[in-house]
Amino acid sequence: MNESNVTTNSFKAWFLAARPKTLTGAAVPVMIGIAAAIAQYGDTVRVGAAVLCMLFALVMQIDANFINDYFDFMKGTDDEKRLGPKRACAQGWITAAAMRLGLLYTTLLACAIGLPLIYYGGWEMILIGVACVVFCFLYTISFSYIGLGDVLVLVFFGLLPVCMTYWLVSPPTPLMSIPWQVITLSAACGLVIDTLLVVNNYRDIDNDRRAGKRTLIVRIGEHGGLTLYAILGFISTILALIGMTFLNWQDEQYAKLIILLYLPFHIVTFTEMRRIRKGAELNKVLGMTARNMLIYGILVTIGLLV
Template sequence: MIESNVKVNSAKAWFLAARPKTLTGAAVPVMIGISAAVAMYGSSVRVVPAVLCMLFALVMQIDANFVNDYFDFMKGTDDEQRLGPKRACAQGWITAAAMRSGLLYTTILACAVGLPLVYFGGWEMILVGFACVVFCFLYTISFSYIGLGDVLVLVFFGLVPVCMTYWLVAPPTPLMSIPWPVIVLSIACGLIIDTLLVVNNYRDIDNDRRAGKRTLIVRIGERGGLILYLLLGMAGTILAIAGIIYLNWHDGQFMQLIMFIYIQFHIGSFTEMRRIRKGVELNKVLGMTARNMFIFGVLVSVALLFAWL
């Protein structure tokens, strides 16, 4: 639905540009990291870094949305043929100059929120935060155009947020002591969240080809994109079950049952994706996939918390 009554640079314009529906993608990895720490350490977990990790993730997601909005607009990727949700700069809701200021301020805010984590995790947190900011820009400017966007999703929506949240929330331990089940869960999380990028790029495959944007879906084609979408959800579920069973071994069968709930939703969205194939109607699958992703995060978190209860 196109918002036609949005005043330029208004609060409503900035709200739309922030894309609040995308914030679940930032929240899910942190949820899983916190839940894994609770499964291992119970009430000994640290609350303040948990809150800071969540706030940092949310602000960075908004920052990434602003970066994507601005640079895709400047490159001409967001044109009148765009099938996905409308972007603020392309629609004229926010001027390019205002968006530059906006992404600068959100970057500064993210750094301010993340800086106290140095107290809990040491100076290494500065390197982690720096990498998050740099690759937030590089994703839109470069990596998404050469088919490496999915790799960044796996790293920065899986490995980094889940493992770093776990380590910061857990009682003080050496960085290299992150247990393998948490790493497995982080990979599972990254794979599940990548399904959102896959369906997004699947929908935009024709526009991306015209714009010279060589996403992974452009490289492997529509059929390959469908297969990839299905396999990512399956692989993520299998890995999540493996990690959950290790951390909650005494109730493994129940946890497997919980995770297979996600599979039913994933197969449902895959079926819709295969039926629709092309066009703006694929935005329906985008919404379904965002829902699936949140369900996955809740199910994994609940399963992990059962280990503590």
């Protein structure tokens, strides 16, 4: 959508603030969790739970985007030196007062969507939902400024959504019965999604230093950031291959090798990142990485379902 001539607080402004391109990161973990459950239980999976998990993840991602937009604007992090995609509050597309209401409504909507999951997972789902909302705020307000953003990505875009989705859509089983293969797949998912945060923070390293934002990339430096980006892609591929292979050992194992098709995309993107190194042109790498995440999720899903 064209970002020129955006009317303040219009539908177009809210659409841009929602950052629809980021929804891939919310959808992929749920996709993998559902696919793992189908691989084990076939058509006995609970479709209602699957739909609710996907809707909850998508709305929470939009909520996180609103929170990030608002609080970074209020802290002055999104100034004129920002290299990344334009932010709604900083550009004046949405007023601060309207954004406060927007993030309140999306938080309430996410809670309303997640509440019926109590039927599938018990009252413990309330604790999971509260944790998602609380850490959604803490990520922008605190954790991203002290270098813990990558840890939250691993947990809330990997371990938690994949494992919880798998458990909720599977026929009723004890929570502690989640197999190690699914936990491995969830860790792999969190690591591959973290590549998006790595390239985002790599691009913003100079601005984050000025703002006192001590991200992991600020701490390990540019060379360390490049190395981390490359390593994450390979580790997530290996872990996914292990998880898929042993989840259903009796299946045709050659189908699991489909995940290796992710590596050429990752290598090309890393090469481009290393070539560009600095500046707003790294937004191109951000887009390529988002595409790679979706490819990764599709490949894992196919490998589990074939």
